[in-house]
Amino acid sequence: MTDFKKAITNGIPNEIPNKRELNPNISHAPKRKDLLTIEEKKLAVKNALRYFPKKMHQQLANEFVKELKEYGRIYMYRFMPNYSLKARHIDDFPYKSKQAAAIQLMLSNNLDHAIAQHPEELITYGGNGSVFQNWAQYLLCMQYLSEMSDEQTLVIYSGHPMGLFPSDKNAPRVVVTNGMMIPNYSKPNDWERFNALGVTQYGQMTAGSYMYIGPQGIVHGTNITLLNAARKIDPNAIDLSGKIFVTAGLGGMSGAQPKAAVIAKGVCIVAEINPKATYKRHQQGWVDEVYKNIDNLLDRALVARNKKEAVSLAYDGNIVDLLERIIEREINIEIGSDQTSLHNPWAGGYYPVDLSFEDANEMMNKNPELFKKKVRETLIRHLNAVNTLTERGMYFFDYGNAFLLECSRAGADVLKESGDFKYPSYVQDIMGPMCFDYGFGPFRWVCASNDPKDLEITDKIACEVLEKLMRNAPDEIKSQMNDNINWIKAASKNNLVVGSQARILYADAQGRVEIAREFNKAISNNIISAPIILGRDHHDVSGTDSPYRETSNIYDGSQFTADMAIQNVIGDSFRGATWVSIHNGGGVGWGEVINGGFGMMIDGSNDSERKLESMLFWDVNNGVSRRSWARNKEANFAIERAMKLNPTLKVTMPNYTEDKIIDNLEF
Numbered sequence: 231m232t233d234f235k236k237a238i239t240n241g242i243p244n245e246i247p248n249k250r251e252l253n254p255n256i257s258h259a260p261k262r263k264d265l266l267t268i269e270e271k272k273l274a275v276k277n278a279l280r281y282f283p284k285k286m287h288q289q290l291a292n293e294f295v296k297e298l299k300e301y302g303r304i305y306m307y308r309f310m311p312n313y314s315l316k317a318r319h320i321d322d323f324p325y326k327s328k329q330a331a332a333i334q335l336m337l338s339n340n341l342d343h344a345i346a347q348h349p350e351e352l353i354t355y356g357g358n359g360s361v362f363q364n365w366a367q368y369l370l371c372m373q374y375l376s377e378m379s380d381e382q383t384l385v386i387y388s389g390h391p392m393g394l395f396p397s398d399k400n401a402p403r404v405v406v407t408n409g410m411m412i413p414n415y416s417k418p419n420d421w422e423r424f425n426a427l428g429v430t431q432y433g434q435m436t437a438g439s440y441m442y443i444g445p446q447g448i449v450h451g452t453n454i455t456l457l458n459a460a461r462k463i464d465p466n467a468i469d470l471s472g473k474i475f476v477t478a479g480l481g482g483m484s485g486a487q488p489k490a491a492v493i494a495k496g497v498c499i500v501a502e503i504n505p506k507a508t509y510k511r512h513q514q515g516w517v518d519e520v521y522k523n524i525d526n527l528l529d530r531a532l533v534a535r536n537k538k539e540a541v542s543l544a545y546d547g548n549i550v551d552l553l554e555r556i557i558e559r560e561i562n563i564e565i566g567s568d569q570t571s572l573h574n575p576w577a578g579g580y581y582p583v584d585l586s587f588e589d590a591n592e593m594m595n596k597n598p599e600l601f602k603k604k605v606r607e608t609l610i611r612h613l614n615a616v617n618t619l620t621e622r623g624m625y626f627f628d629y630g631n632a633f634l635l636e637c638s639r640a641g642a643d644v645l646k647e648s649g650d651f652k653y654p655s656y657v658q659d660i661m662g663p664m665c666f667d668y669g670f671g672p673f674r675w676v677c678a679s680n681d682p683k684d685l686e687i688t689d690k691i692a693c694e695v696l697e698k699l700m701r702n703a704p705d706e707i708k709s710q711m712n713d714n715i716n717w718i719k720a721a722s723k724n725n726l727v728v729g730s731q732a733r734i735l736y737a738d739a740q741g742r743v744e745i746a747r748e749f750n751k752a753i754s755n756n757i758i759s760a761p762i763i764l765g766r767d768h769h770d771v772s773g774t775d776s777p778y779r780e781t782s783n784i785y786d787g788s789q790f791t792a793d794m795a796i797q798n799v800i801g802d803s804f805r806g807a808t809w810v811s812i813h814n815g816g817g818v819g820w821g822e823v824i825n826g827g828f829g830m831m832i833d834g835s836n837d838s839e840r841k842l843e844s845m846l847f848w849d850v851n852n853g854v855s856r857r858s859w860a861r862n863k864e865a866n867f868a869i870e871r872a873m874k875l876n877p878t879l880k881v882t883m884p885n886y887t888e889d890k891i892i893d894n895l896e897f
């Protein structure tokens with residue numbers, strides 16, 4: 231057995247290991263709020279010691295008190311493994327159940343230093359998206375996965391491995407719940423308190439469900455959004471070519487904008503106030519050119535638009551300066567948005583105009599009230615500029631970053647007479663009606679061989695399947711299919727793989743099932759060398775109930791319910807998922823969303839074929855049916871089509887009422 235395998239099967243060591251220094255070259259989670267009372271702190275330490283034998287308690291108790299003081303959490307740094315955490319060939323993991331090995335591969339990828347945001351605090355992305363709360367949970371989970379059989383299920387409560395329970399081979403190997411709270415205890419400070427106590431965690435979407443694949447997912451989603459935005463304003467448009475997209479933000483997710491716009495063949499102008507973020511994206515090749523001088527940048531953009539050149543231009547400065555200069559020069563812009571971090575406006579998510587980045591940071595610390603005032607004033611100027619540009623023809627959408635909400639809180643001119651926002655969100659206008667309602671969403675797969683050659687073969691197979699389906703596809707979904715054919719053809723050239731050998735592709739239920747079926751055949755015929763792990767992120771047609779994002783284009787009132795997410799996970803679990811997970815809070819915040827996901831390993835067997843057909847069909851059509859019942863016409867079309875394709879599906883369809891009956895009612 232290799233040392234790596236031995237280390238995993240050993241689990242939590244019997245003796246206290248040597249102390250580990252934190253790696254100064256990687257990013258670490260910020261110190262968390264100190265909300266616990268003294269009694270609660272004692273409880274947190276007592277809780278943490280549950281993982282260790284008595285003989286270790288005195289020494290560890292003192293150390294955990296220090297961690298709690300210094301970091302606001304007990305991460306148990308001393309127990310970090312010495313080997314590197316990353317995706318490997320499935321057979322490099324120790325296992326009795328191959329399905330459990332696939333899960334080891336996926337969760338190791340989430341903690342890879344090349345992938346994770348704060349790897350030593352077990353956080354994959356989004357500032358607080360945790361895979362586990364502490365290193366003892368990681369060690370114990372990996373040990374259970376290495377020893378479990380196909381007749382057991384591992385139960386994970388917010389990172390804590392509750393244990394292995396007898397089940398059967400058709401049951402999921404792992405069931406994960408993250409941050410499930412009694413609803414009255416689901417406010418942001420409740421997360422701080424209960425996470426510090428060590429009894430819950432924020433699993434984000436793909437962090438605590440072991441399904442993160444690096445930046446590829448966000449590039450593809452942004453690319454699809456921009457392509458469809460272009461078509462929305464110009465029915466003759468095939469893509470973004472000859473159009474300018476203006477936005478802000480080159481950070482974690484926002485940094486995908488220039489790359490996605492160039493793949494969509496457009497001109498992207500993006501302002502970023504933090505030079506470190508700008509030059510990092512420039513070095514990575516995600517933004518083509520950087521300008522300090524706005525006029526030079528705008529001259530370049532106009533030439534590129536004329537020539538229909540695909541290029542991304544960063545402005546090293548504030549978005550408001552950029553927009554106001556565009557107005558002064560009377561340049562018309564086709565599409566606008568914003569991806570500053572306005573979900574976090576007072577602590578560095580949004581920077582005021584007329585202040586340098588350094589001065590703004592100093593003010594944030596030394597005079598937070600003045601900083602807030604400056605942010606509000608900037609938001610008013612920002613929105614005024616957006617209003618002027620939209621009056622001159624720009625199409626503007628909110629990118630799910632609370633831009634419109636914070637503008638309204640700042641007193642900007644952002645509301646219509648009805649009290650609604652003047653501008654739509656990207657899900658209300660684009661992703662909802664053009665993708666999710668038809669069942670298109672972020673299907674993804676990972677090659678368990680960890681071999682790029684397998685990924686190349688899967689790209690080819692997926693492309694062939696889509697091209698075949700395209701021949702008989704109804705007009706309503708042809709452009710979505712075409713986008714994905716183009717995407718998959720260019721996927722390897724765009725060089726988006728970081729970590730596991732993974733691919734993302736927007737597909738509907740039929741597309742997902744057909745692609746997965748062909749993969750399964752190729753595994754069985756040894757064309758693909760090892761199993762494939764199927765999944766999706768939660769920014770999808772199904773699985774996520776989030777009234778201001780994924781389900782923001784549901785208008786029957788049910789956007790504030792979470793039945794769909796729960797139904798999804800329960801339904802996936804008995805139709806063949808290898809693991810399922812359900813989370814509170816992913817993407818938009820604790821208490822604001824319930825999102826569920828799955829992972830499925832297929833190994834070329836008949837069993838895999840049966841499971842993928844049954845589960846993928848349900849996983850997508852559950853969401854489509856709910857959208858259809860909410861009277862979304864595109865979803866009515868999609869579910870009727872699904873019923874024709876599979877006569878055993880019988881969905882309750884809504885009857886439409888004439889407006890005049892409702893309008894004439896007296897109450």
Ligand SMILES: NC(=O)c1ccc[n+]([C@@H]2O[C@H](COP(=O)([O-])OP(=O)(O)OC[C@H]3O[C@@H](n4cnc5c(N)ncnc54)[C@H](O)[C@@H]3O)[C@@H](O)[C@H]2O)c1
Pocket residue numbers: 448451452478479480481482483484485501502503504507547548549550569570571572573574578579580581582583629630631632817
């Ligand atoms: N991409 C998506 O599909 C998507 C979906 C939903 C929500 N979002 C939201 O988008 C936001 C951005 O996410 P992120 O991970 O990139 O955050 P981030 O904080 O890493 O990046 C935001 C960037 O904006 C810059 N910035 C702030 N104020 C500025 C200003 N006035 N002018 C120019 N630049 C400014 C910051 O310096 C920072 O680099 C978040 O609120 C996120 O929730 C994105």
